[in-house]
Amino acid sequence: MYMNRRIGHLDADCFYVSCERVRxxxxxxxxxxxxxxxGACVIAKSYEMKARGVTTGMPIWEALPLCPxxxxxxxxxxxxxxxxxxxxxxxxxxxxxxxxxSIDEMFFDARGMDFAAARNLQQCILDETGVPVSVxxxxxxxxxxxxxxxxxxxxxxxxxxxxxxxxxxxxxxxEKITGIARRSAKKLLGYxxxxxEEFVRADRRLIxxxxxxxxxxxxxxxxxxxxxxxxTTRAAHKNLSRGGSLGIATSDPDxxxxxVARNAERLVEALDHHQVDCGVLAMALQFKDGGASSxxxxxxxxxxxxxxxxxxxxxxxxxxxxxxxxxxxMHLIAEELSVRAFAQRGLFDAPDPRQRAIAEVKRxxxxxxxxxxxxxxxxxxxADLYADETxxxxxxxxxxxxxx
Ligand SMILES: [Mg+2]
Numbered sequence: 493m494y495m496n497r498r499i500g501h502l503d504a505d506c507f508y509v510s511c512e513r514v515r516x517x518x519x520x521x522x523x524x525x526x527x528x529x530x531g532a533c534v535i536a537k538s539y540e541m542k543a544r545g546v547t548t549g550m551p552i553w554e555a556l557p558l559c560p561x562x563x564x565x566x567x568x569x570x571x572x573x574x575x576x577x578x579x580x581x582x583x584x585x586x587x588x589x590x591x592x593x594s595i596d597e598m599f600f601d602a603r604g605m606d607f608a609a610a611r612n613l614q615q616c617i618l619d620e621t622g623v624p625v626s627v628x629x630x631x632x633x634x635x636x637x638x639x640x641x642x643x644x645x646x647x648x649x650x651x652x653x654x655x656x657x658x659x660x661x662x663x664x665x666x667e668k669i670t671g672i673a674r675r676s677a678k679k680l681l682g683y684x685x686x687x688x689e690e691f692v693r694a695d696r697r698l699i700x701x702x703x704x705x706x707x708x709x710x711x712x713x714x715x716x717x718x719x720x721x722x723x724t725t726r727a728a729h730k731n732l733s734r735g736g737s738l739g740i741a742t743s744d745p746d747x748x749x750x751x752v753a754r755n756a757e758r759l760v761e762a763l764d765h766h767q768v769d770c771g772v773l774a775m776a777l778q779f780k781d782g783g784a785s786s787x788x789x790x791x792x793x794x795x796x797x798x799x800x801x802x803x804x805x806x807x808x809x810x811x812x813x814x815x816x817x818x819x820x821x822m823h824l825i826a827e828e829l830s831v832r833a834f835a836q837r838g839l840f841d842a843p844d845p846r847q848r849a850i851a852e853v854k855r856x857x858x859x860x861x862x863x864x865x866x867x868x869x870x871x872x873x874x875a876d877l878y879a880d881e882t883x884x885x886x887x888x889x890x891x892x893x894x895x896x
């Protein structure tokens with residue numbers, strides 16, 4: 493029954509930890525935590541560590557007392573990306589259409605796939621990459637994702653018959669559905685909708701009124717009608733962002749302007765990589781006391797020029813940051829992207845030719861000698877950061893958890 497419209501989801505089990513275990517076998521069976529770039533927060537943990545109460549995002553000084561024998565490792569996205577691509581290649585042998593949803597999650601067309609075939613896929617991934625994954629097969633993407641998460645770790649869950657699906661939805665809080673944030677869950681609670689089962693039983697029009705079309709799509713998906721297609725090609729970027737945790741939170745104006753320069757240089761790399769210019773630059777700051785601030789400004793021309801972006805970034809910092817306030821996160825976001833080949837550039841608004849020449853020299857030297865070898869002098873207050881080589885790599889496209 494329904495063999496022709498099955499959709500699968502695979503999700504690596506504690507992916508970053510599993511990747512580290514592939515190359516460091518001695519980590520198997522140990523409590524392992526993978527740390528953020530600046531080494532302050534646990535961004536992934538093994539099940540052994542989870543059992544001790546360590547949560548994702550917890551600072552290392554809180555995690556250590558809970559789990560003193562733990563082994564902590566700095567993250568290495570380049571390695572995780574290698575294994576991620578291998579997993580995708582294996583999935584593509586089993587399925588005519590694979591959607592690369594995030595570095596450790598993929599949806600796939602599972603038509604004709606039964607339990608034995610799904611197990612076989614899972615086993616091949618383990619044998620060939622060393623990474624354990626959980627697999628779910630159901631009638632829609634959202635159901636498949638619920639199925640895979642219900643069987644973690646190393647589960648293989650088929651939820652293709654009405655009884656299986658009922659079981660999957662029963663007692664599962666609506667917040668477990670991707671796309672239903674806390675605010676939406678609160679709205680639903682006002683109508684007595686707490687579980688996925690109550691969600692599909694609710695009137696579809698009510699869901700649409702409360703959560704717009706996106707909510708209605710989820711209603712169809714959970715009811716077993718696939719409305720979200722498997723996307724094998726990635727949509728063009730709406731925006732590109734660079735930044736993140738500052739590691740050591742700071743209110744030092746020199747360090748903050750250093751971060752603006754660093755993030756602007758990384759943003760230029762990303763814009764060059766995608767061959768786009770940006771028309772609007774935005775900045776988002778998070779403060780240590782829990783507050784946040786963001787601002788955006790239109791650029792005089794669509795550009796990927798460092799000097800223009802850097803200058804705009806400094807103005808945004810002045811608007812976003814009340815002096816003295818301690819900043820813990822900074823993002824620079826390029827918006828209103830335009831493909832370079834189609835850009836119409838006026839004769840007089842091209843960037844200063846000297847700046848363009850500097851940018852070109854910088855790009856060539858860094859390409860040959862190494863990333864950030866030649867960089868803006870405005871990054872000098874962050875010399876410690878550039879001396880730490882674990883800060884020098886960058887996955888090409890992580891935005892939230894979605895990449896590539
Ligand atoms: Mg995962």
